[in-house]
Amino acid sequence: MSPRIGLDEQTLLRAAAELADEQGFEAVTLASLAQKLHVRSPSLYNHIEGLGALRAKLAFYSLSILYDDLAAAVEGLEGDEAVYALGAAYAAYARRHPGLYEATLRAPDRQENELERVSSEIVGLIVGVLRYYGLEGDAAIHATRGLRSILHGFSSIERSRGFGMALSVEVSQKLLISAFLAGIHVMKQEETGRPNPAAK
Amino acid sequence: MSPRIGLDEQTLLRAAAELADEQGFEAVTLASLAQKLHVRSPSLYNHIEGLGALRAKLAFYSLSILYDDLAAAVEGLEGDEAVYALGAAYAAYARRHPGLYEATLRAPDRQENELERVSSEIVGLIVGVLRYYGLEGDAAIHATRGLRSILHGFSSIERSRGFGMALSVEVSQKLLISAFLAGIHVMKQEETGRPNPAAK
DNA sequence: TTGCCAAAACTAATGGCATTAGTTATTATA
């Protein structure tokens, strides 16, 4: 009927992303992708080196979009406002792209250099936002780990429908972040020569 | 050679758990499990209803152990001490049983009643620990969601080798929890008629 | 002790998947 459809890697990734978000990450197979593109599955090997490579590139594709979303969200903001914006954008991404978000979690040990790089860039964005609080050395690393844990943990549980109660998840996330910020302020005070008797 | 080995579901689950922790959740297949048990894979169907059921029961098995670990850890403690103990036990479980921990994340939509129940029991444990802080209504739910997010998010990132820097993860987790507790105290104050001008 | 039967484990077969080898045919370009 129509040989030479003109596929390329970008087309494959976009189609795979749709499959992931509509039917879940599990549904992304070479067979289903080939069907969606009206092609036989061996034809896909002309554009990508198998299922493993597809998944790795899908994770990269996903993290790239996430990075862009996060960067746009914090653009021009700083301090608490930037942290809240970052959290909202992160959660929104995971909600809008559940399958792509899952793809980032299934990434095969970031041996892949590309993956490594974009992951670092996202961490760098978080570090940049937290720089405002002037934490030194180890404290900055601990804080970054903490915020990453909060962002991922919250979205991950939300995605798996882990929050049963009918109560705003946006409010929950905002409160969690504000708790984190309260902790940052305490850390900061203790660092500056502890003029603070700390909590009981 | 030796027909009638005498398998049962518990034996299958224990072997599957070993496979998961030693070689990763992906490695748990009926084929690999059968090989480990010196049996042909169709024989497994005498004891479990296929791969899906095996995975679901493995998730249940995992959460049951996690529940026991957490319950033992908070036994006799309350307040901040209980929360720290809970966090340490949670992280220790995820470290000691990476494959089993992953199994809980891959659980097929907790349609399974058993799974639903043990998940609720774990949430109940967290609710119990947070009850000490006397939060009312929605605040209690938000706090529970927050602590769950922290525990899961941290362990999840640690498991995927997401924390690159050579800096104690135990300290990171403890600081994160202390930040959370600082936030709880602030929430509590605001709830009690706001004698607190809140952060800027 | 003997014989029976429930069920544990088996072999054989099916279908879906990823992957490889080798073929056809189209498109760009020389």
Add this chain to the structure above:
DNA sequence: TATAATAACTAATGCCATTAGTTTTGGCAA
């Protein structure tokens, strides 16, 4: 217009889960 690169194809292999149907065993009742 002819050729070379390559997109897409068919055919075939091997692994996996699963089902059907068979063999064999071990406990239990007569």
